[in-house]
Amino acid sequence: MIQWVYERARRSSARQVIVATDDERIAAVVRELGGEAALTSAAHASGTDRIAEVARRERWDDGDIVVNLQGDEPLMPAALLDQVAALFDQYAAADLTTLCVPLESVAVLLDPNVVKVVVDAHQRALYFSRAPIPWSRDGAHDGLQRSFAGAQRHLGLYAYRVASLLRLAALPPSPLEQIEKLEQLRALEQAMDIRVARAAVAPGADVNTAQDLSAVAALLQAGR
Numbered sequence: 001m002i003q004w005v006y007e008r009a010r011r012s013s014a015r016q017v018i019v020a021t022d023d024e025r026i027a028a029v030v031r032e033l034g035g036e037a038a039l040t041s042a043a044h045a046s047g048t049d050r051i052a053e054v055a056r057r058e059r060w061d062d063g064d065i066v067v068n069l070q071g072d073e074p075l076m077p078a079a080l081l082d083q084v085a086a087l088f089d090q091y092a093a094a095d096l097t098t099l100c101v102p103l104e105s106v107a108v109l110l111d112p113n114v115v116k117v118v119v120d121a122h123q124r125a126l127y128f129s130r131a132p133i134p135w136s137r138d139g140a141h142d143g144l145q146r147s148f149a150g151a152q153r154h155l156g157l158y159a160y161r162v163a164s165l166l167r168l169a170a171l172p173p174s175p176l177e178q179i180e181k182l183e184q185l186r187a188l189e190q191a192m193d194i195r196v197a198r199a200a201v202a203p204g205a206d207v208n209t210a211q212d213l214s215a216v217a218a219l220l221q222a223g224r
Contacts, residue, residue, distance in 0.1 A: 001207070002029050004074035004220060010035075011078035013085075014067065018058075020050045045173045046183035048158075052169030055162050062163035070156045074216055075204025083200050084159045091123075095164035095192040096184070098125070099199040103151040110145065113209070115182060117154040117196055125194040128154055128182050154196075155203050158184070164192065 002019065009017045019030045019037045022044070027037035038057070044050045051068055060066070065085050069076060080099060087097035100117050108114050112130040120126055127133065132145060139147025160168070168187055176185040187194055207213050 001074055001213070002026050002071060003033060004216075005069060005071050005076070006030060006033060006035055008074065008076050008078055009069050009081065012067075012081035013078075014081065018054060020047075020054050022050070046177075046186075048160075048165065048183050048186075049169045051160075052165050055165055060162045062161065062166075064162045066160050066162060066165055068158040068160070070206075072207040073156055073203075074207065074220065076155075076157060076206075077201050077203065079201050080155070080157060080199055080203060083197070084157050087159065087195060087197055088161065091193075091195040093193060094195045095160065095168070096187055096194045097159045098184070098194060098196055099155045099157055099203075100152040100196050101155065101199050101203060103148045103153050106145055106148050108153065109148040109151050115154040115156075117152050119152075119196045123195050123197060125184070125188060125196050127188065128180070128184050130180055130182070152196075154184075155199060156206060157203075168192065 006019060019035060020040050021027055021037060022040050022042040027039055030037040038054045040050045040053045047068055047070055051066060055066060065088055067081050067085050069081060084097050084099055088094060103109050109132045115128055115130060116133050117128045118126045118133055134150055136147035136149060139145055171186055171190060174186040174189040176189055177183055205212060205216055207216055
């Protein structure tokens with residue numbers, strides 16, 4: 001899994017690719033691949049906090065852009081890493097940028113492993129949830145939802161300017177973050193500006209369960 005994700009990151013336009021982990025086994029795999037690994041504290045509440053430790057250690061400039069590709073995204077196209085970073089050209093005042101895609105079924109809308117996002121007219125994130133949002137009042141009958149119109153899946157991919165990353169990591173985990181187990185809610189609760197764009201290409205499946213892993217492994221072994 002780590003090799004697949006690392007190789008995806010290497011295909012992007014990033015000047016530097018670092019795998020941040022608290023596990024020496026993961027770090028060893030990355031080094032065997034000729035990559036760079038950074039061992040971090042095991043006490044971090046989220047990937048954002050882990051990356052912030054690396055940012056401080058590396059002394060990156062406040063204006064530098066960091067992309068957070070999570071370790072369960074072995075099929076994430078490199079083009080989307082470039083897209084999420086480039087969004088700062090459009091939204092210069094944003095603290096974070098991220099991507100979404102339309103949902104394809106009611107089953108996905110109702111799946112708590114799939115994070116949904118709603119945005120305003122200026123592509124600012126209003127809320128992220130594991131719950132089915134937006135909920136179609138007219139599409140629900142007898143307690144069953146039959147509509148997924150307008151629903152969007154959030155991709156597990158973020159970009160930050162270093163100054164915003166460090167500010168976010170300095171904050172304690174927020175109440176909504178702890179309830180939903182979604183780190184981006186910490187930023188929203190502090191009124192940080194998260195801009196969301198439609199992914200330019202299909203992202204591929206992420207891995208949330210053992211069944212997901214088997215399906216992704218089969219795709220990769222088939223050369224997709």
